[in-house]
Amino acid sequence: MKKSYTIYLLPLAICFVACGNEKPSDGLKNIENFYYPLSDLQEGRVYEYEPLGDKRHPPVYWYYKSITQDGKGYLLGTSYGPTFAPDQFVREEQVDNGMLLNDFLIYETDAEGKSQPIKAEIEAANVFPFKVKPLGSVLLTSLHWRPLGDTSSITLVRNRQYDSDTSFTYQGKQVEAVKFNTRELVDQEEVGHLELEFGGTEIYGENLGLVYFRKDIDGEQRIEYQLKATYSMEEFEAKFKQKLELEGL
Secondary structure (H helix, E strand, C coil): CCCCCCCCCCCCCCCCCCCCCCCHHHCCEECHHHCCCHHHCCCCEEEEEEECCCCCCCCEEEEEEEEEECCEEEEEEEEECCCCCEEEEEEEEEECCEEEEEEEEEEEECCCCCEEEEECEEEEEEEEECEECCCCCCEEEEEEECCCCCCCEEEEEEEEEEEEEEEEEECCEEEEEEEEEEEEEEEEECCCEEEEEEEEEEEEECCCEEEEEEEECCCCCEEEEEEEEEECHHHHHHHHCCCCCCCCC
C-alpha cells in the first residue's frame, strides 16, 4: 500500500543587508521587506498558521531562528504538527539576489515508534527572489527523498512566480502584501508513478513574511492557511503548555 504525504512546505529565507532600492530603469520591484523580518528572529520566534475552510486540517507551527556561520547568513526553521513533534527542518542561505535552499529534512516514525530524520537531495534550490516584475521569471525548487523502509522515492517540484501587489488583514490591521502563484508536483515513484499536481497562491505581508497560502489539490479539495499569530518561545510555552524540540537548531 502506498503512503500518503501532505507536505506543508513553507518557504524560509535570510535577507542580506545590502539590498538596494527598486531601480525604475530595470522595471524590477524590490520585495525584500515582504519576507520574514530577520533582524527580529535572532532569538527565534514561533509562527502559528491556522486552517481556513476545512477545519479538519490541523494548525501548523514553524519556529524560525536567524544565525550567522562562517560569515554567511542563514535562517533555520522547524515545523511542528498538532502533537508538537517536529516534522520538517529547513536551512536557507543568504545569496545576493534572494535565497537558496541548503538543507531539507522530513521526519518519519520508524517501526519502534521513534521519529527519524530523512535528508532530501536538492536538485534545484531556488526559493524566493528579492527583485521581481509581474508574471516575470519562474523560480524552480526541486528535491527528492526515500521514505523509511520503502522502496519508493518522493519528488517534490515547485514553481513560484510573482503575480501582483495586494493587501492582507492580519489581526485586524491592513498590511501591504505581495502575491505569488505556485504550481507543485508531488511524484511517488515505485514500479510506476503516482503523481499529484496542483496550483496555489502565497501572500507575503510587509515586515511579516508568509501570511497566507492555498493549495488547490483538485476541483473539490483545498488546503488553505493564514498566519494567526507569532510568539517568542517563552510566550508559546506559556500559552500552549508545550516545549518544542528544536531539531537541527
